[in-house]
Amino acid sequence: MERTCIACRKKYSWDGPASTDTLVRVVRQELVLIPDPDRKLSGRGAWVHRECVTQAIERKSFKATFKTADNFDHSQLQQFIADELTELDAKVMKLK
Numbered sequence: 001m002e003r004t005c006i007a008c009r010k011k012y013s014w015d016g017p018a019s020t021d022t023l024v025r026v027v028r029q030e031l032v033l034i035p036d037p038d039r040k041l042s043g044r045g046a047w048v049h050r051e052c053v054t055q056a057i058e059r060k061s062f063k064a065t066f067k068t069a070d071n072f073d074h075s076q077l078q079q080f081i082a083d084e085l086t087e088l089d090a091k092v093m094k095l096k
Contacts, residue, residue, distance in 0.1 A: 001013070003023055003047045004047060005023060005047060005048050005049045005052050005056075006046050006047060006048050006052075006056050006061040006062070006064075006065050007048055007049065007052035007053075007055040007056035007059060007061050008049065008052050008055070010049070022049055022050070023047045023048065023049060024036075024037060024047070024048055024049075024050055024053075024080075024081075025037070025039050025041075025045040025046070025047055026045060026046045026047075026048060026062070026077060027041045027042075027043045027044070027045050027046075028043065028044065028046075028062075028066050028072070029041075029043070031070055031071070031072050031073055032072065032073045032076060033062060033072050033073065033074055033076065033077045034076055034077070035076065035077050035080040035081075037080075044066065046061075046062060046065040046066065048061075050081055050084060050085075053077060053078065053081050057074050057078075062074075
């Protein structure tokens with residue numbers, strides 16, 4: 001099974017560790033995009049690199065993936081990515 005980033009279109013084999021480490025599953029609940037890092041939420045999911053989220057929003061990749069003309073609320077997804085980056089920065093600073 002393969003997973004593909006909806007923004008850059010890079011493919012990963014699902015049985016490799018790279019796909020679970022670099023791709024985040026995003027699900028649609030009404031018009032809100034919810035990050036699903038544990039991959040347990042029900043419904044159709046989209047896969048995106050953390051660094052490709054902004055590109056996916058700008059290119060309207062979520063609209064195409066979820067086959068809708070509606071505009072999504074990206075705030076929860078963007079906050080999730082920002083929080084992850086803050087945690088990563090804190091870990092890097094602690095190592096120095």
